Amino acid sequence: MAALPRLSSETRAEVVVVGAGYTGLSAALHAASGGRDVVVLEAAEIGAGGSGLNGGQVIAGLKHDPDTLESLYGERVGAQLIACSGTAPDLVFDLIRRYSIKCDAVRAGWIQLAVSERQVGPLERRAAQWRSRGADTAVLSDRDAARLTGTARYCGGWIDRRGGTVQPLAYLRGLARAAQECGARLFTSSAARRFSRAGDEWRLETEQGAVTAKTVIVATDAYTDRTFNALRRTVVAVPSIQVATAPLPASLRARILPEGQSVSDTQRILRYFRLDASGRLVLGTRGSYGDVPVPVHTRAHERAVCDLYPELAGVPLEYRWGGFVAMTRDGIPHLHEPAPGLLAGLGYNGRGVAMATAMGRLLARRALGETSASLDFPVTPVQPIRLHALSRVGARATIQYLQARDALERGLRRAPARVGA
Ligand SMILES: Cc1cc2nc3c(=O)[nH]c(=O)nc-3n(C[C@H](O)[C@H](O)[C@H](O)COP(=O)(O)OP(=O)(O)OC[C@H]3O[C@@H](n4cnc5c(N)ncnc54)[C@H](O)[C@@H]3O)c2cc1C
Numbered sequence: 001m002a003a004l005p006r007l008s009s010e011t012r013a014e015v016v017v018v019g020a021g022y023t024g025l026s027a028a029l030h031a032a033s034g035g036r037d038v039v040v041l042e043a044a045e046i047g048a049g050g051s052g053l054n055g056g057q058v059i060a061g062l063k064h065d066p067d068t069l070e071s072l073y074g075e076r077v078g079a080q081l082i083a084c085s086g087t088a089p090d091l092v093f094d095l096i097r098r099y100s101i102k103c104d105a106v107r108a109g110w111i112q113l114a115v116s117e118r119q120v121g122p123l124e125r126r127a128a129q130w131r132s133r134g135a136d137t138a139v140l141s142d143r144d145a146a147r148l149t150g151t152a153r154y155c156g157g158w159i160d161r162r163g164g165t166v167q168p169l170a171y172l173r174g175l176a177r178a179a180q181e182c183g184a185r186l187f188t189s190s191a192a193r194r195f196s197r198a199g200d201e202w203r204l205e206t207e208q209g210a211v212t213a214k215t216v217i218v219a220t221d222a223y224t225d226r227t228f229n230a231l232r233r234t235v236v237a238v239p240s241i242q243v244a245t246a247p248l249p250a251s252l253r254a255r256i257l258p259e260g261q262s263v264s265d266t267q268r269i270l271r272y273f274r275l276d277a278s279g280r281l282v283l284g285t286r287g288s289y290g291d292v293p294v295p296v297h298t299r300a301h302e303r304a305v306c307d308l309y310p311e312l313a314g315v316p317l318e319y320r321w322g323g324f325v326a327m328t329r330d331g332i333p334h335l336h337e338p339a340p341g342l343l344a345g346l347g348y349n350g351r352g353v354a355m356a357t358a359m360g361r362l363l364a365r366r367a368l369g370e371t372s373a374s375l376d377f378p379v380t381p382v383q384p385i386r387l388h389a390l391s392r393v394g395a396r397a398t399i400q401y402l403q404a405r406d407a408l409e410r411g412l413r414r415a416p417a418r419v420g421a
Pocket of ligand 1: 018019020021022023024041042043044045047048049050051052053054055056057058059190191192193219220221222223224225227240241242272284322323324325326345346348349350351352353354355356
C-alpha cells in the first residue's frame with residue numbers, strides 16, 4: 001500500500017484511534033462508514049503488531065468452551081461472549097466480500113486436533129456444545145484427521161466450518177484501504193506519547209503533532225506501551241514465532257491439508273499451521289522474547305515441521321518472524337471504558353483475527369453513540385495484573401514447563417494411525 005504520512009500538525013477529529021491493527025482499523029472503518037471524522041495514529045507502520053504477523057487462522061469462539069463461558073460469567077454475559085465470538089468469522093468474510101479485499105481468503109474451516117487420546121473427549125464435547133448452538137461443526141476420527149492434514153500425528157478432534165484462513169497482512173491492508181475510502185485519515189510513525197483531558201475532549205500528542213477528539217479508541221493489544229500504562233498491565237505479551245517453508249511441490253500439496261483448512265493442536269505449547277496460497281507450509285508455536293521480531297532460534301519449528309511431516313525434512317525454511325500475543329488473566333478479551341469517551345479493546349489470547357475485527361466494530365458502535373448496554377458485550381473495569389513486572393519471567397518459566405510436559409506426552413503417545421488408511 002502507498003506510504004502513509006506522519007502526523008506533523010495540530011488536527012481535530014470526532015474519533016481518534018490509537019493502533020492500526022484489526023481492532024483499530026475495524027473500529028476506524030465502522031466509525032467512518034457511520035459518518036464520523038476519524039484519525040488513526042499508528043506508532044510504526046500498518047502491520048507492525050500482531051495483525052501483520054499472525055498465522056492467518058480465522059477462528060470462531062474463545063479459549064473457553066461455550067458451557068464454561070456460561071458457568072463462569074452467567075447466562076447473560078456468557079451468551080454475549082458466545083454470540084459475539086461465534087459470529088466473528090462471518091464479519092471477517094463479510095468485510096472481505098463487501099470491500100473486495102484481496103487476501104487469499106478461504107473459508108474451508110478450522111480444525112483442532114488432539115495429540116493424545118486423553119484430549120479427544122474434550123474436543124468432541126467442544127464440537128457438540130457449539131453444534132447445539134447452531135454452529136456447523138463435526139467430530140473427526142484419527143483417520144479423518146490424517147486424511148485432512150496428511151499427518152498421522154493426531155488422535156482425532158473436530159472441525160469448525162465457521163473458520164478459515166486469510167493472508168493476514170493483506171487482510172489488514174484491505175481494512176486500511178477500506179477505512180481510507182470511507183474517509184478515515186491514517187498516520188504512521190505517529191505514536192501517541194501523551195494524552196490528556198481538554199474540557200469534554202481528549203488531546204493526544206505525538207512527536208510532531210496532536211489530535212483533539214471527543215472519543216479515543218485504544219487498540220494496541222500486546223503492543224500497548226507506557227502511554228497507556230494501566231492498560232498495558234492488564235495483559236501479558238507472550239512471544240509466538242512462525243516459519244514458512246519454500247513452496248511445496250504439487251505432489252505434497254495434494255496430500256498436506258488438501259482441502260485448505262488451518263489447524264491448531266492441543267499441545268500445551270500449541271502448534272498451528274496451514275498452507276498459504278503459494279503452497280508454503282506456515283507453522284507457528286511459542287518462542288522466546290529475544291526472537292521477536294526476528295527469530296534466531298527456530299530449531300523447535302524445524303523439529304515440529306519434521307515431526308508432523310517427515311517428508312519435508314529437506315525443504316528449506318524460507319521465512320521466520322515473530323510477534324507478541326496478548327494473554328489476559330481470565331482468557332477472554334476485554335472492552336473497557338475507563339473514562340467518558342475513552343474506550344479500549346484488547347486481550348484476544350491468540351484468537352484475534354476474527355475477534356479483534358468484531359471488537360473494532362463494537363468500539364465503533366459505542367463511538368457512534370450506542371449505549372454500552374446495547375452493545376451486548378460486557379464492559380469491564382481496567383484491572384492491572386498484580387506483579388505484572390514479573391510476568392515475563394513467569395511466562396518464560398511456564399513455557400519451559402509446558403514444553404517439557406508436551407515432550408513427555410509425545411513420548412507416551414500411542415502409535416499413530418497410518419495416513420490414507
Ligand atoms: C505470531 C502470531 C500468530 C498469531 N496467530 C493468530 C491466528 O492464526 N489466528 C488468530 O485469530 N489470532 C492470531 N494471533 C493473534 C492476533 O494476531 C492478534 O490478536 C490481533 O492481531 C490483535 O489485533 P490488534 O489490532 O488488537 O493489535 P495489533 O495488531 O497488535 O496492533 C496494535 C498496534 O498498536 C500500535 N501501537 C502500540 N502503541 C501505540 C501508541 N502509543 N501509539 C500508536 N500506536 C501504537 C502498534 O504499533 C500496533 O501496530 C497471532 C498473533 C501472533 C503474534
